[in-house]
Amino acid sequence: MATENKNLSQYDKATIPNAKNFRFGIVVSEWNDTITEGLFQGAFDALIDCGAIKENIVRWNVPGSFELIYGCKKIMESFEMLDVVIAIGSVIQGETKHFDFVCDGVTQGIKDLNIQGDIPVIFCVLTDNNMQQSIDRSGGKHGNKGTEAAIAAIKMAQLRKDAKFYK
Numbered sequence: 001m002a003t004e005n006k007n008l009s010q011y012d013k014a015t016i017p018n019a020k021n022f023r024f025g026i027v028v029s030e031w032n033d034t035i036t037e038g039l040f041q042g043a044f045d046a047l048i049d050c051g052a053i054k055e056n057i058v059r060w061n062v063p064g065s066f067e068l069i070y071g072c073k074k075i076m077e078s079f080e081m082l083d084v085v086i087a088i089g090s091v092i093q094g095e096t097k098h099f100d101f102v103c104d105g106v107t108q109g110i111k112d113l114n115i116q117g118d119i120p121v122i123f124c125v126l127t128d129n130n131m132q133q134s135i136d137r138s139g140g141k142h143g144n145k146g147t148e149a150a151i152a153a154i155k156m157a158q159l160r161k162d163a164k165f166y167k
């Protein structure tokens with residue numbers, strides 16, 4: 001279903017585990033910061049709404065979305081107790097093919113972190129054709145992808161915890 005047919009901010013708390021015992025890392029790209037700050041706020045507010053404790057949320061900034069890969073890798077190494085990491089970025093098409101390489105690079109890099117590591121890394125990177133699409137998905141008419149990412153983070157932290165239990 002395309003985003004335009006669903007509100008990214010809608011969630012049913014009855015279907016979401018309580019986040020009070022989970023520790024979250026959030027790595028935020030500074031490129032298009034008006035967008036990434038909106039995504040961060042959406043994620044932070046949803047985590048708190050679902051029971052997360054503010055002191056259990058650690059945030060790092062990186063220059064651009066391509067640096068999300070290294071930032072997520074290092075935050076997991078620095079804070080060994082994290083249960084999940086959210087990578088937040090906003091990539092907007094410019095005049096050249098650079099957009100394609102940044103989007104593909106960060107996508108593959110975050111995919112690799114999920115394969116190689118033990119901590120889930122949630123992909124909250126907007127890859128939009130223009131600024132309006134980014135505005136619409138970071139608290140605008142389509143809701144907030146940061147909210148969606150926070151819900152995914154809680155569910156994946158719970159899945160990781162359950163998986164350890166059955167080991």
Ligand SMILES: Nc1c(NC[C@H](O)[C@H](O)[C@H](O)CO)[nH]c(=O)[nH]c1=O
Pocket residue numbers: 029031032063064065066067089090091092093094102
């Ligand atoms: N154009 C955008 C970028 N470009 C910068 C790269 O992410 C990276 O920081 C640079 O290539 C140095 O390694 N980044 C975004 O997050 N969003 C863009 O629209």
Ligand SMILES: CC(=O)[C@@H](O)COP(=O)(O)O
Pocket residue numbers: 091092093094095096097098099100102
């Ligand atoms: C995603 C980008 O790197 C892009 O916004 C840069 O713009 P341009 O392709 O015009 O150099």
